[in-house]
Amino acid sequence: MSVLTVKNLTKKFGKFTALDGVNLEVNSGEIFGFIGPNGAGKSTTIRVLLGILKATEGDIKVFGKDAWADAVEIHKRVAYVPGDVNLWPNLTGGEVIDLFVKLRGSNNQSRREELIKKFDLDPTKKCRTYSKGNRQKVALIAAFSSDADLYILDEPTSGLDPLMENVFQECVMDVKKQGKSVLLSSHILSEVEKLCDKVGIIRQGKIIETGSLSELRHLTRTQILVDTKQPITGLSELKGIHEVIESEQGLSFQVDTEEMDEVMKYISQFSIIKIESAPPTLEDLFMRHYEGTETASDTGVGGGK
Structure with missing residues (x-):
């Protein structure tokens, strides 16, 4: 009700x-x-x-x-x-x-x-x-x-x-x-x-x-850190992949939640040694909505908190 x-x-x-x-x-x-x-x-x-x-x-x-x-x-x-x-x-x-x-x-x-x-x-x-x-x-x-x-x-x-x-x-x-x-x-x-x-x-x-x-949560991305036996190639070309960074721990990237299944299938062919994933938070969702946008707080009128 x-x-x-x-x-x-x-x-x-x-x-x-x-x-x-x-x-x-x-x-x-x-x-x-x-x-x-x-x-x-x-x-x-x-x-x-x-x-x-x-x-x-x-x-x-x-x-x-x-x-x-x-x-x-x-x-x-x-x-x-x-x-x-x-x-x-x-x-x-x-x-x-x-x-x-x-x-x-x-x-x-x-x-x-x-x-x-x-x-x-x-x-x-x-x-x-x-x-x-x-x-x-x-x-x-x-x-x-x-x-x-x-x-x-x-x-x-x-x-x-x-x-x-x-x-x-x-x-x-x-x-x-x-x-x-x-x-x-x-x-x-x-x-x-x-x-x-x-x-x-x-x-x-x-x-x-x-x-x-x-x-x-469909609007958010999951953070993945993966280490594989063979170097992963062509990851950036896949749909739904963002912010790919190589480090000593492995390869970290963000993936749109709806593309997760395809991405997992793709990286599994490189023999995964270790994989960590951080679930999307409301913070991610919020930041994506507000990235590059001005807010009404600049006006100082009627917005309150």
């Missing part, structure tokens, strides 16, 4: 088009990775979903309701964590968490205490004394203590150390097991790769690719 649908979302700031025909769908129990560089339009999209910004054009539904007209109703079932959290300076972290949780109408004290311990937060300190990382922790604890149906997380781990990032990933997997949905906006590709069922790549306000990781 679809929890969130975005059809032909366009958002203009004066003459500048921040979002240009964005389409997204997040289903129940799904973690959707929303990736792109800073300024690509991720935060602008999220602000429209939350009813903070009104779309110039498009149909945006959350739980089947209109994101702008029914924002108050929608917010009862949504937990949101921004990438840069501002808190009330004179309240303690614990007071802020309690406030957010009560606003959502849930009061799971044991979950709250468990998360405070996991995230290693001192809830007795005033918010003005907190570092950026601790402010993020307060927002994450408040979000995951709430019984939401959709978690919208916009660069939620900025400022967290690697240990806390692991705790965050555990929390995301926990809510998925409960059948909840997550929209995770990030430019940390390893995070997206670990967590997400589906990925949408946004560039300059347009979705340029969307699908499951396995569906998107």
